[in-house]
Amino acid sequence: xxxxxxxxxxxxxxxxxxxxxxxxxxxxxxxxxxxxxxxxxxxxxxxxxxxxxxxxxxxxxxxxxxxxxxxxxxxxxxxxxxxxxxxxxxxxxxxxxxxxxxxxxxxxxxxxxxxxxxxxxxxxxxxxxxxxxxxxxxxxxxxxxxxxxxxxxxxxxx
Numbered sequence: 001x002x003x004x005x006x007x008x009x010x011x012x013x014x015x016x017x018x019x020x021x022x023x024x025x026x027x028x029x030x031x032x033x034x035x036x037x038x039x040x041x042x043x044x045x046x047x048x049x050x051x052x053x054x055x056x057x058x059x060x061x062x063x064x065x066x067x068x069x070x071x072x073x074x075x076x077x078x079x080x081x082x083x084x085x086x087x088x089x090x091x092x093x094x095x096x097x098x099x100x101x102x103x104x105x106x107x108x109x110x111x112x113x114x115x116x117x118x119x120x121x122x123x124x125x126x127x128x129x130x131x132x133x134x135x136x137x138x139x140x141x142x143x144x145x146x147x148x149x150x151x152x153x154x155x156x157x158x
Contacts, residue, residue, distance in 0.1 A: 079115035
């Protein structure tokens, strides 16, 4: 199978959002996707995205990431999502997208690349370990959604 990795454009946002929704289905949380193409267009300066595209111009995978600053190490890259459509897995598309992300991190002099994987996603965990990723089990996520942010500000006085 032939494909190429390229930087996503605004015209790709519908396909990228479709992949995000497929990923949410896979992760058993489709109701948590509230993003839209319009929102992605408004917020395009906050993320970078690369897509895997077949010769027929079908987008079959994506890696979406952004730069962060970790106090212990400095400038870093956070890979928010990497997803390959089911029918195209096992063709090294994921590896090619990861390589592109690593190339960007190296070119940008990042000190760390970080991402998350669900503890039940054994195929992904195996693949990440096989490429040398350290998978931690000590740190837990702390998350507030938009409603939680508002509630915190309402209930916690300065």
